Amino acid sequence: MVTMEPSPADAVACRSPELGWRVRIAGMGRYLPRRRVASAEIEARIGVREGWSLAHSGVAFRHWADPSERASWMGAQAAMAALQQAGVDPAGVDLIINASGSAERAIPDGGPMxxxxxxxxxxxxxxxxxxxTCLSFIAALEIAAERIHQGRVDRALVVSSEIASVALDFDTPEVCTLFGDGAVAWLLERAPTDCASAIHRIAWMTNGLHRDLTTVRGCGSFRHPHSSDTLHGDALFQMEGRATLRQATRLAPQMLARLGLDAEQRERVRWIAPHQA
Amino acid sequence: MVTMEPSPADAVACRSPELGWRVRIAGMGRYLPRRRVASAEIEARIGVREGWSLAHSGVAFRHWADPSERASWMGAQAAMAALQQAGVDPAGVDLIINASGSAERAIPDGGPMxxxxxxxxxxxxxxxxxxxTCLSFIAALEIAAERIHQGRVDRALVVSSEIASVALDFDTPEVCTLFGDGAVAWLLERAPTDCASAIHRIAWMTNGLHRDLTTVRGCGSFRHPHSSDTLHGDALFQMEGRATLRQATRLAPQMLARLGLDAEQRERVRWIAPHQA
Structure with a gap:
């Protein structure tokens, strides 16, 4: 996600990379599970020295859902909080996109849930x-924002609700200390004329070659829970953190190039929020 | 999906329900698993009389994938066939949307796969x-077509690849005789001026209340394969066919009303393709 200050020149170009989608966040909400788990608790369980997690990845604590805090329920709490912040009635929503990398059930999807x-x-x-996967929220934001900009939808909810704690591999300190559970929601609407909020440009790259760097191999038709060749670890999250970071770092310049920013526009970029721990 | 003959009047209305997205199918492809399974084979296995499946749901045979025919591989075969029909090089695709109700893995999603x-x-x-779920292809078609119409994308692939056979409940004749495996793909592009192909209107309704009528309860964070309260059936597809059909029939008039067709436009509807066996 790149945030830029708007420039009058941006509005002139036709069929340029500039989208100029006039969209804003009307409300934001979140839900964190009641149970807060300190890194020391996990470190004691897996037998690494206290402080390892904070030193390795900067994570001091995370939240883990209990069985009553299902993903769709957490997502609904976050969504209702976003609506409340915006002062919008639930019935005033035109579109709900579940944008989660982890599912609650296989069928139906998390939207109706x-x-x-x-x-x-x-x-x-x-x-x-x-x-x-981790970019589900961004992918859904693009879909919702385009429909709002085109006037097909007035208000859209984008909701990510993730429960990673059921699929943690406690044999891999890097993974089991990194991930927690929680939900976030944005209510999106058209930006009023006195609001500068906009989506200016979008660039997206997918390299399926690296599908095994961060994966849950099972829980689908491959290594289905009932298949005789399914291993215990197939239902767990597996990550090669260093290799993933290396690819992300290698590809970042190409990504930025695809945004088509000239030197002056690059100067106006204020924040880059990379998705890497 | 409603197919209408175009009318000159449709193009006039501004911010009407009429979308007028100038999109066409440049190529279609499919892949069917090598193994073709006659209904008699399943009927013998589950102990119902031969011919029950054909009489009950009209299904004489279906295809079941073997382990080498993974969902992403089948989807790729269908996609390559669609490209070949269109005479388009794979590198000429700007967007790939996996639109499957069943996943191969939990992470990553089927797109990069x-x-x-x-x-x-x-x-x-x-x-x-x-x-x-079953409407994944339609949902993805809308996203791809909108981007093509807006000129953000020249060519998009929409691919559905489903392997149901790993999750069949052989204690439920209605389910285990109905579902098969296979993949389809459409290559979409802007319709040239001499081609009348267009998406005119879209209406969409979701009623999450009926989430349990067709479901795979497990394989996600709820009833995760490793959870102590997970039942064998949680990884299987479960369907209340009659109740689902009743709801679909009840809601169909509302759906058609949302399309906003006047009497003359209703007259021009030539095909209605309901998703029900």
């Missing part, structure tokens, strides 16, 4: 899911 | 997944 947990199960509000 | 199986794993071509 969250909708139902919000008390909107008979509303008919269109609800579906986008899955792009 | 299919991309890699197409030999495009280092191409950077944006690839992600849309999940809306």
């Amino acid at each position: 969250i909708q139902q947990e919000m008390g909107l199960g008979e509303s008919g509000i269109p609800s579906f899911s986008v899955h792009a | 299919i991309q890699q199986e197409m030999g495009l794993g280092e191409s950077g071509i944006p690839s992600f997944s849309v999940h809306a």
Whole structure:
């Protein structure tokens, strides 16, 4: 995600990389599970020295959901908080996109699951899911923002709700100390004329070659829970952290190049928020 | 999906339900697993009389994938066939959307998996997944078509690849005789001026209240394969066919009403393709 200050010149170009989607965040919400787990608790369990997690990845604590805090329920709490912040009634939502890298069930997807947990199960509000692993929220944001910009939708909820704690591999300190559970939601709407909020440019790259660097191999039709060749670890999250970071670092310049920013525009970039721990 | 003959009047209305997205199918492809399974084979296995499946649901045979025919591999075969029909090089694709109700793995999603199986794993071509259970293809079609119409994308692949056979419940004749495996792909592009192909209107309703009518309860964070309360059936597809059909029938008039067709436009609807066996 790149945040830029707007420039009058941006609005002139036609069929340029400039999108100029006039969208803003009307409300934000989150839900964190009640149980807060200190790194020391995990470190004692797996037998690494206290402080290893903080030193290795900067994580001092995380939250883990209990069985009553299902992903769709957590997502609904975050969504309702976003609506409350915006002062918008749940029935005023035109679109709900579940944007989670982890699913609660295989079928149906999390869209109708969250909708139902919000008390909107008979509303008919269109609800579906986008899955792009860790970038699911960004992928869904693009879809929602485009529909708002085009005037097809007035208000859209984008919700990510993740429960990683059920799939942690306690034989891999790097993984089991890194991930927690939680949910976030944004309510998006058209930016009013006195608000400068906009999505200016989007660039997206996918390299499937590296599919095994961060993976849960099972829980689908391959290494299905009932298949005779399925291993215990197939239902767990597996990550080669260093190799992933290396690829992300290698590809970042190409990504930025795809945004098509000239030197003056690059100067105006204020924040770069990379997705890497 | 509603197919209409175009009318000159449609183009006039501004901010009407009429989208007028100028998109066409440049190529279609499919892949069917090598193993074709006659209904009689399943009927003998589960102990119902021969001919029950054909009489009950009209299914005489289906295909089941073997372990070498993974979902992303099947999807790639379908995608390559669609490209071949269109005479388009794989590198000429700007977007790949995996639109499957069943996943091959939990992480990553099927987008990069299919991309890699197409030999495009280092191409950077944006690839992600849309999940809306049986309507995943339609949901992805909307996203791809909108981007083509807006000129953000020239060519998009929408790919559905489903392996149901690993999750069949052989205690439920209605389910285990109904579902098979296979993959389809469409290559979409802007319709040339001499081609009338267009997406005119889209209406979408989601009622999460009925989430349990067709479901795979497990394989996610709820009833995770390693959870102590997970049951064998949680990894299997479960369906209340009659109740699902009843809801679909009840809601169909509302769906059609949302399309906003007047009497003359309704007259011009030539095909309605309901998703029900």
